[in-house]
Structure formats: C-alpha cells, structure tokens
Amino acid sequence: SLHLHGLQFNAQRQVHYIAQNGGLYKRPFNESFEETPMLVAVLTYMGYGILTLFGYLRDFLREWKIEKCHNATEREEQKDFVPLYQDFENFYTRNLYMRIRDSWNRPICSVPGARFDVLERISYDYNWTFNYTGKVIQDVINMGSYNYLGFAESFGICADAAAEVTEKYGAGVCSTRQEMGSLDKHEELEELVAQFLGVEAAMTFGMGFATNSMNIPALAGKGCLILSDELNHASLVLGARLSGATIRVFKHNNMQSLEKLLKDAIVHGQPRTHRPWKKILILVEGIYSMEGSIVRLPEVIALKKKYKAYLYLDEAHSIGALGPSGRGVVEYFGLDPMDVDIMMGTFTKSFGAAGGYIGGRKELLAYLRSHSHSAVYATSMSPPIVEQIITSMKCIMGKDGTTIGQDRVQQLAENTRYFRGRLKKMGFIIYGNDDSPVVPLMLYMPAKIGAFGREMLKRNIGVVVVGFPATPIIESRARFCVSAAHTKEMLDVALKEISEVGDLLQLKYSRHKPVPLLDRPFDETTYEETED
Amino acid sequence: LRTFSDLNTMLETQFLFLAPAYHLILEGILILWIVRLLFSKTYKLQERSDLTEKEKEELIEEWQPEPLVPPVSKEHPALNYNIVSGPPNHKIVVNGKECINFASFNFLGLLANERVKNAALTSLRKYGVGTCGPRGFYGTFDVHLELEDRLAKFMRTEEAIIYSYGFATIASAIPAYSKRGDLVFVDESACFAIQKGLQASRSNLKYFKHNDMADLERLLKEQEAEDQKNPRKARVTRRFIIVEGLYMNTGNICPLPELLKLKYKYKVRIFLEESLSFGVLGEHGQGVTEHFGINIDDIDLISANMENSLASVGGFCCGRSFVIDHQRLSGQGYCFSASLPPMLASAAIEALNIMEENPDIFSVLREKCQRIHNMLQGISGMKVVGESFSPAFHLQLEKSTGSRESDVKLLQAIIDYCTDRQIALTQARYLDKDEKFLPPPSIRVVVSVEQTEEELDKAAALIKEAAQHNLH
Numbered sequence A: 001s002l003h004l005h006g007l008q009f010n011a012q013r014q015v016h017y018i019a020q021n022g023g024l025y026k027r028p029f030n031e032s033f034e035e036t037p038m039l040v041a042v043l044t045y046m047g048y049g050i051l052t053l054f055g056y057l058r059d060f061l062r063e064w065k066i067e068k069c070h071n072a073t074e075r076e077e078q079k080d081f082v083p084l085y086q087d088f089e090n091f092y093t094r095n096l097y098m099r100i101r102d103s104w105n106r107p108i109c110s111v112p113g114a115r116f117d118v119l120e121r122i123s124y125d126y127n128w129t130f131n132y133t134g135k136v137i138q139d140v141i142n143m144g145s146y147n148y149l150g151f152a153e154s155f156g157i158c159a160d161a162a163a164e165v166t167e168k169y170g171a172g173v174c175s176t177r178q179e180m181g182s183l184d185k186h187e188e189l190e191e192l193v194a195q196f197l198g199v200e201a202a203m204t205f206g207m208g209f210a211t212n213s214m215n216i217p218a219l220a221g222k223g224c225l226i227l228s229d230e231l232n233h234a235s236l237v238l239g240a241r242l243s244g245a246t247i248r249v250f251k252h253n254n255m256q257s258l259e260k261l262l263k264d265a266i267v268h269g270q271p272r273t274h275r276p277w278k279k280i281l282i283l284v285e286g287i288y289s290m291e292g293s294i295v296r297l298p299e300v301i302a303l304k305k306k307y308k309a310y311l312y313l314d315e316a317h318s319i320g321a322l323g324p325s326g327r328g329v330v331e332y333f334g335l336d337p338m339d340v341d342i343m344m345g346t347f348t349k350s351f352g353a354a355g356g357y358i359g360g361r362k363e364l365l366a367y368l369r370s371h372s373h374s375a376v377y378a379t380s381m382s383p384p385i386v387e388q389i390i391t392s393m394k395c396i397m398g399k400d401g402t403t404i405g406q407d408r409v410q411q412l413a414e415n416t417r418y419f420r421g422r423l424k425k426m427g428f429i430i431y432g433n434d435d436s437p438v439v440p441l442m443l444y445m446p447a448k449i450g451a452f453g454r455e456m457l458k459r460n461i462g463v464v465v466v467g468f469p470a471t472p473i474i475e476s477r478a479r480f481c482v483s484a485a486h487t488k489e490m491l492d493v494a495l496k497e498i499s500e501v502g503d504l505l506q507l508k509y510s511r512h513k514p515v516p517l518l519d520r521p522f523d524e525t526t527y528e529e530t531e532d
Numbered sequence B: 001l002r003t004f005s006d007l008n009t010m011l012e013t014q015f016l017f018l019a020p021a022y023h024l025i026l027e028g029i030l031i032l033w034i035v036r037l038l039f040s041k042t043y044k045l046q047e048r049s050d051l052t053e054k055e056k057e058e059l060i061e062e063w064q065p066e067p068l069v070p071p072v073s074k075e076h077p078a079l080n081y082n083i084v085s086g087p088p089n090h091k092i093v094v095n096g097k098e099c100i101n102f103a104s105f106n107f108l109g110l111l112a113n114e115r116v117k118n119a120a121l122t123s124l125r126k127y128g129v130g131t132c133g134p135r136g137f138y139g140t141f142d143v144h145l146e147l148e149d150r151l152a153k154f155m156r157t158e159e160a161i162i163y164s165y166g167f168a169t170i171a172s173a174i175p176a177y178s179k180r181g182d183l184v185f186v187d188e189s190a191c192f193a194i195q196k197g198l199q200a201s202r203s204n205l206k207y208f209k210h211n212d213m214a215d216l217e218r219l220l221k222e223q224e225a226e227d228q229k230n231p232r233k234a235r236v237t238r239r240f241i242i243v244e245g246l247y248m249n250t251g252n253i254c255p256l257p258e259l260l261k262l263k264y265k266y267k268v269r270i271f272l273e274e275s276l277s278f279g280v281l282g283e284h285g286q287g288v289t290e291h292f293g294i295n296i297d298d299i300d301l302i303s304a305n306m307e308n309s310l311a312s313v314g315g316f317c318c319g320r321s322f323v324i325d326h327q328r329l330s331g332q333g334y335c336f337s338a339s340l341p342p343m344l345a346s347a348a349i350e351a352l353n354i355m356e357e358n359p360d361i362f363s364v365l366r367e368k369c370q371r372i373h374n375m376l377q378g379i380s381g382m383k384v385v386g387e388s389f390s391p392a393f394h395l396q397l398e399k400s401t402g403s404r405e406s407d408v409k410l411l412q413a414i415i416d417y418c419t420d421r422q423i424a425l426t427q428a429r430y431l432d433k434d435e436k437f438l439p440p441p442s443i444r445v446v447v448s449v450e451q452t453e454e455e456l457d458k459a460a461a462l463i464k465e466a467a468q469h470n471l472h
Ligand SMILES: Cc1ncc(COP(=O)(O)O)c(C=O)c1O
Pocket: A207, A208, A209, A210, A212, A233, A235, A285, A289, A314, A316, A317, A346, A347, A348, A354, A355, A356, B336, B337, B338, B339
C-alpha cells in the first residue's frame, strides 16, 4: 500500500502523550508516531519516480548493449526454456537496490557484541561485485545486532559452558526429536523455558522462523480463522498460509480494527456457508521489529476473552528485552502468562543463541510434540546452542547466584530510554514505544538510505537501514537496536555522530507533534482474505 | 428537420469518434475488475443489516469455538519418544540403555570427530555462539562466506548459499522460483520439506509415481498438449521437476540420466534434493550427479542439509549464480531468519576438509551398506526397501496386520527387542494426516562408517531374531 494517508495534512493535529484504555494498563503506554511531513512525502515519491525513470532508461541501454550488463545469465543450452525470472521481477533489485546494496550483508569477523569488526570491501562496478581489501574496520560500534542483553560473548560463563558441551557432544545431532534426537540437554532446556515463562510446559525448535511456520499449521486449519497484524513477521505469515486457514489482516496494533474483525467473524461465520468458524486465532508480536512498537497486550487479551479467540504471541524481540525481570511483554504489562494461549519466542536475540520455543498449557504441548512439523521432520537443536540458552537464561533468572542478568535487564531499559529520549530531542522522527529497544529513525527518501548507512560506517558505527519492501514505500528508516552491553560513552559517541549525519543529510524532520499510533487513520471497510 | 438530421449525423460521427475511447475505458474497467477478482480477493463481507445489535451480541455469546488442540492420548507413540543421555554417537545411551547407534544420520561418524569439535571450539572462542541477526543485518560472518565458497568448490558449482536450518533449505528455495500459476512435477515419495515448499509456492502440482519415468513422461506429454491449446500461457509458465537423490522415504535413487533426457525434451528445470546422497554417493561424495557421472550444470538447483554427513546443522543450495543468487533476496528462510551460528559453520568446513582428505571413506560406507543390506534379505515377514548402497533404508512388514496402528506397534516391538540387546533403531516417523502420500510404517536402518563388521552382523542377526520372535 502506498500509505497515501500519510499525505493528508492534518492542520489540527492533536497531541496525545498517553493513550490508556479503560484502566487495562497498569503503566503508562507511551507510544506515538509522527505523521510524515507532506513536503517530505511528495519529495520521496518524486525520488522514487526519478529512480524508476532512470531504471527504465538503463534497462533500455542494457537491452541495446550500450550499458554493460553485469547480470549473471541463463545457460546457452537453456535459453529456450521459459525464463526463470520475469523481466519486471528484478527491476527493483537491478535499478534501486543495486545502487545502495553496500549497506547490507556487511561481513563481520568478530563477536557481534557492543563493538564488532567489519571486513572492508569495495566495489569497482557499482556494487555488482565486491572485492575484499583484506583490511578490517575495527571496533565499530554495533547498533545493528539484536544483542539486547549482551549475551553475544566469546568468553564468560555462557561461552565456557557451551565450550564444555561442544567437547562432550559435538556440534550436531543427526536426528529429529521424534526419532533419535531428543537429548537430555533438550529436556533440561524445555523445563527451564517453561519455568522462565511461567507456563506449564514448553518445547524448543532449532530455528525461530521455523517455530512459527512449522507449528501454526498444527494449530489451525480449514474452517479456522486467523487474524494477523499487518506488520507481522514473514514467518508468521508463512505459518498462517501453510495452515490452510482463512487469514484476515488487521491494522497494526489497532484494537478497533481487531475488534471489528472478531465481531464480524462470529456474526457472519464463514463466507458463503455462514457456518460458524471452528476457532479464531489471533497472531501478534511483542515488539514489532521494524516499527519499534509494543503490542497493546492488555487490550488484545480483553478482546480475545470477550470473543473466545485464541492468542498466539511471538516474543522474538521482547523476551528478555522487556519486563522488570526480562520475562517479556506479558511481565511488562503485569499480565498472567496463562492468558496467552501460545507463548512463542526466539533465542536468537536476547539469549545470543539460535532457535525458538513455544510455551503454554500441558495439553497444547502434548499436541505439539506429536503434531509439530518441526518435531517430526527437522533435526533437533545443536547441543552447544542449547547450553548457551540454558546458561544465559539461568543468568537472567539469577540462578547463577549473581545479579548479572538482572543488572543487564535494567541496563537495557535505561539505555533504551536514554537513547530514544536524546534522539527525539535532536529532532529526528522516531517511531515506536518509549520502552522498546528497537529504535527506528525515519529517513523517508531512497537516496538517504544508502547515504546514512555509508556515512555512519565512515564514522565507525554500524547501523541497519531498511526500505521498501520491508517498510511502506515512503517510510524508509534506519533501525538501531539498543543493547545492555552499550556503555553510556558508546551511546554518546553514537548519538553525536548520528546528530552530525542527521544535519548533513537533513534528517531532523520532527516538528515535535507526535500522534498516538491508535490515531493512524484506517480504512475499515475492506480487508484481505486468503483462502488457500 | 434539417437540424434534426444534422444532430443525428453529428451524434453519429461523434459516437464513432468516441467509440475507441469508450472501448478503452470499458475494457480498462473490465481488466481491472478481472485483475481484482484474480488477485486481490479483497471484498466486503456481506453486511448483515438484518441483524440488530442485540442479535449480534447473542450470536457472539452463543458461539463456542473448538478447543485449541484436541486431546492426545498418553499412549500416543509420539509422546513416548526416546531420550538420549549424552552424545548421540556411535555408542549411544537410549532410555538408559547403552547401544550401538543404527538410527542417527551420522553416516561418516563426524559427530564425535575431534578435529570437527576443535574447529567448532576455536570458532566459539572467536565469534561467540549466536549471530544476533539475519544475513542482511550484520549476520554475515567471514566463516559463512568461507563455507559457501567451500561448498561451491566441493560440488564444483559456481555458487552456494547456506541456510541455518536443514528443513528450511529446500522449503524456502522452491517458492523463491516457482510461483502461483507455475507447474511442478514432483515424485510422490518426495519428503515433507519438499511438500511444504511446494505448498508455500502455490504452484500447480503434478505428482508422478515414485521413480516412474513413463508416468512422468505421460504428464509432460499431457502438458505439452495443454500448452499447444494455450501457447500464450505456456510461454510464461515456469516448469520444474523436483526429485531427491536418494529418497528419504524409500531409500531409492532417482533415475537421473532419464530425468535429464526428459528435462531437455520438454524444457523443464530440475531441482534435486540431496540430503541423503550428499557426502555419500560418488567417488568424492559429491552426490548423485557424481554417481551417474553427470555434469552438475545440467541440474538447475541442488539442495542438501548439513545435518547428516556433515554432522552439523543447517543446509545449502548450490548451482549456477544465475539461479542461486536469486535466493539472497527471495529465500524466505535465508532473509528473515538469524544466520547459522559461526561455530556450526566452522564445524561444517572442517567436516568438508575431512571428506576431501579421505575420499576412501565413501567406499567404506558403501561396503558397509551392502554388507548389512545383503544380510537382511530373506527375513520372513519383512522386506528391505531401498538401494543396497543407501546408508538409510527401510524395513517394512511384508503384509500389514490390517491397521496402521497395530503395524506400528509390531515394528516397535521389534525395535524394543533390539534396543534391549544393544542395537538402537527407530521407526521412520511421519505426520499421518499431513503427508500427501503417507509411506507405510517402517524401521529405518542407518549405516555409519563407525559400525564394525561384527556390529553390522550382530544388528542384522538381531533384527532377524526379533522379527521371528514377534511375527510368528
Ligand atoms: C517476530 C519474529 N519472529 C520470528 C523471527 C525468526 O527468528 P529466527 O531469526 O530465530 O529464525 C524473527 C526474526 O527476525 C522475528 O522478528
């Protein structure tokens, strides 16, 4: 969608700093977004327009062999096959992405901790290929990795424990959980995860992405309805699709939109037949990784209870990173984990490991153990990875007898508030919740995506920039991930450089008129329906 | 009168003049409408204005959903899975009993290899455990690039791409190329990961009988006739044949030379899943292409996991850059998931080193496969399914007892008999309701180079004994 509503010039913007709803929230919910200034929106569209025109021009020149074509090409023997790619399919990649692709996939060669080392690479052919110079850009401040609690470490208790397990078990498992791959280590981890989450039972999987895409199909099917936030992660979308259930999408974090869908679904039943839905499953995330917003969980739970729907909560970014003791978004709002039917999360972020988990009631987990695609067909988790999770989780829980974990959780919360507050003061447009360690800074214009990424690396700071299709077309942004491992000095250096680059690229768009996310206009008459 | 006829001619000429515009507009609207119908599927639900608010509330009040999950009986075999204490090596402790492992896909015994472990350890001390990001966002480590390079060299292809999860490899690769409206010819025995990739692709599927080239050609011919009726559609419909090197579900090898003939005759691309054959078949373990002496460039895409022969975690695809590079922006499991932990990449690199230094290992494995395969022939009531050189093959009941449930129980009794006598085996597990063509229940025997001749003989003898004990 082109988000044309961003263009609407709202002369009487109301400023709401706190949007609370009927006393459901036990704490202030400070989440706001600032509308795209109209001039910026117009210029951004123009920017894409010009890029597209030039794209066509250059495609034309390539066609006539005036410009050199760097694309890999089809084999001679297969030139008469149906082309593997349609021409327009790669238009965007060829003409827009290629210009700025040096801002992505930057190889690193150290721990992805508070600082990391980046391999220097240069391109002599406008980013079609890269050459490694052999030099290493050292001690770059890492504002890009999801290392929320700083557990990406090569020494210390977690790494030591993982090393010991590597010596004993080796790297792989060579079998599935259902055949010969359920190790004692897996059982230990699952007990600990259940305890950590405050649920009856838990199960773990080797990949966070697959945890969603290979378990949702076990929970919903034909005749079921899945209500999914429009900004949900690709893995949730894929899982929903593979399930065969009908999918409807509600506006991001918009409870009116969700309630309308719930109500309509129950009143109207399934399309055509009007048969009642078998069950309704709501898919939401704890922290949205591109938006920095936190799910309005108290309201979602109230709705799911009112309408007897089931709730699937993906805590990939919020587990460890939110809540007074790092238990995630449920603890953050002071809610009961048993009110969430399916507690899902990943170990790739706060725990500095890999994989995902699902927690919930005993019956749910018994069913998943026997029906999860992952349990039956995928190789189980590598033992050293399991050990990294066990030790980091125990550390967060204080089971190691120290307060290291607890301190890190606190440090992250402090760093987050400090970093976000300073950026806002500088005049950047920052999306999301004040407590979210995911901090999107709006860039808008396509030319600024590459410029920001490069300028920051020149100043020894590694940042992530994202544009279409990961974001709406005009809402390109930089994204910082705050970590407990960042010291105040590091954050100050980063802030100083961001401010300088912000001035250089004229990124300080804010007019300090934030509007709560809830007030983003939404079109309530149409929604998507997928039925296959 | 004059004015009237004037008006008439004027209208007529104007109408004629306007006609193309009308046409264009009408056709435009029609096309938009069709596109909308075809793709968006966005529509308003019928408003039920006949219902009052109160009636709606009653409907909401009355609606009772099904439980989130149906109850599972405690007896369900999946809830009574094996627990392995300690490493799942050649010697394995299953449910407290020490056994020889005939169940893990550790064909080359690299799981316990000290060199592999040391490589993983060194890597751990350099990079830590997790990568804390997908490949695009600082999740690309130098070891990932090295592993991709090494895999490409090992397979003698232009490029390789690694995934952090074996299952996600082919399941992500298929939908990166094959889209809605495209055509996929797939073997009925294709493994679950292929099935899920196909489902995600939303392509049109044509299943051919397992390894039956005549049946495949019949489908291709049918399609050819179809194409002649609608050449315009045919020109944009991509087509693929998806097969496995050695089939996970049957242990059979695919007839690759015949498949290639069909590929060029009918202009269909071939994707090959080699999780079982990579690091097993061929003189250097390159897989089924080497086994048949086929130019690897004739295969459009090869995928395999690194969880069997390489005894690590993850998977890879390899082929020409023209094909493979596309996944770096379109492979869902590649783009939207954290990258492979560097220590596991390092383990895989070391495993590749060992494979390259000891090409004999593949012939040793082959001999062991043949040995136990031969000895398991002729058990009354059971049949061996799979090639004699396949390190994973199946033992099925010759005659079903009548229900799948009791077949499974019977096979489990045979396995338990063996486990009690120090041979660890497992049944091949499937999701009965989710498999497109559910394979019959079976015991999957896995051979590894670590098994000695005595152990192979013992296992075969024991299985025979267990079958006799339980089947008669
Ligand atoms: C919400 C969400 N779910 C799942 C995942 C996938 O997790 P993993 O990287 O462990 O595969 C991500 C990762 O980026 C995510 O943001």
